[in-house]
Amino acid sequence: MNDLKNLIVSRDDAVATIQLNRPKAMNALNIEIMTELVDVLEELDQDVDIRAFVLTGNERAFAAGADIKEMADATAVEMLMRDQFARWDRIRKIKKPIIAAVSGFALGGGCELVMHADIIIASETAKFGQPEILLGVMPGAGGTQRLTRAVGKTLAMEMILTGRQITAEEALRAGLVNKVVPVEFYLEEAQRMAREIAAQPPIAVRLAKEAILRSFDTTIEMGLEFERKNFYLLFASEDMREGMKAFIDKRKAEWKGK
Numbered sequence: 455m456n457d458l459k460n461l462i463v464s465r466d467d468a469v470a471t472i473q474l475n476r477p478k479a480m481n482a483l484n485i486e487i488m489t490e491l492v493d494v495l496e497e498l499d500q501d502v503d504i505r506a507f508v509l510t511g512n513e514r515a516f517a518a519g520a521d522i523k524e525m526a527d528a529t530a531v532e533m534l535m536r537d538q539f540a541r542w543d544r545i546r547k548i549k550k551p552i553i554a555a556v557s558g559f560a561l562g563g564g565c566e567l568v569m570h571a572d573i574i575i576a577s578e579t580a581k582f583g584q585p586e587i588l589l590g591v592m593p594g595a596g597g598t599q600r601l602t603r604a605v606g607k608t609l610a611m612e613m614i615l616t617g618r619q620i621t622a623e624e625a626l627r628a629g630l631v632n633k634v635v636p637v638e639f640y641l642e643e644a645q646r647m648a649r650e651i652a653a654q655p656p657i658a659v660r661l662a663k664e665a666i667l668r669s670f671d672t673t674i675e676m677g678l679e680f681e682r683k684n685f686y687l688l689f690a691s692e693d694m695r696e697g698m699k700a701f702i703d704k705r706k707a708e709w710k711g712k
């Protein structure tokens with residue numbers, strides 16, 4: 455983690471903030487930055503002292519997409535052999551909550567990366583879009599699936615088939631983002647929410663996140679079954695005993711993460 459070229463990672467108690475840092479290229483997501491990002495997320499996912507992530511860019515751009523210069527000359531077979539989406543699948547498997555703090559452009563792979571997060575805080579200046587069609591391609595890191603689930607078929611069709619970007623306010627109305635805040639506060643607000651989540655019992659947070667994500671891959675019947683198993687599993691945790699006992703004793707619970 456010491457020799458990161460494209461990321462700035464900071465820790466504040468149990469919250470790790472990861473900033474995409476290729477400002478001259480609008481944080482375009484080349485192979486190097488994605489490799490660093492996935493490695494850092496996986497390393498910190500194993501770190502018991504970290505309980506939530508904030509993923510951000512800069513005021514002008516969260517990320518303007520996959521690096522077009524890296525793809526422009528690639529053949530289909532080269533793209534296949536790069537297997538870049540394997541890295542994105544690894545982000546999907548991160549167990550701790552990820553909060554995206556978005557300002558400026560979140561386009562193409564940038565918008566898809568945002569949608570890999572669990573919670574999205576947008577600044578008033580944020581712009582979300584899947585402009586791949588304008589380059590002769592289409593979303594490849596989940597945009598057709600995740601955007602459709604987030605905003606519904608008709609808006610997803612419009613955005614993906616015309617390349618139109620939507621504003622933060624429109625993204626809020628469409629259900630893509632949790633909150634829109636003035637640009638001075640978007641990062642602070644994401645970190646505040648991350649701290650709030652980091653203060654909850656971590657095993658319950660982990661199993662709840664897992665169950666919510668499962669809802670995208672399964673039938674309601676199997677999803678409910680999965681939820682129930684996770685719910686029962688929490689009765690094996692010390693934190694569950696502590697949480698309920700603290701309620702009855704009228705005191706604040708002290709979580710051990712056990």
Ligand code: HXC
Nearest residue numbers: 478479480482518519520521522523561562563585594595
């Ligand atoms: C490589 C990029 C880039 C990108 C911006 N830059 N986006 N480089 N890949 N996706 C570079 C520019 O080439 C330029 O470098 C510098 O960043 C500043 O960008 P400008 O265009 O000069 O800035 P501005 O006029 O403010 O316009 C900002 C912008 C525009 C609207 C974000 O850059 C833009 O439209 N970018 C491309 C957005 C896009 O199509 N994204 C989808 C990519 S495909 P130089 O060296 O010229 O100064 C995709 C597929 C996903 O994401 C598949 C899964 C991973």
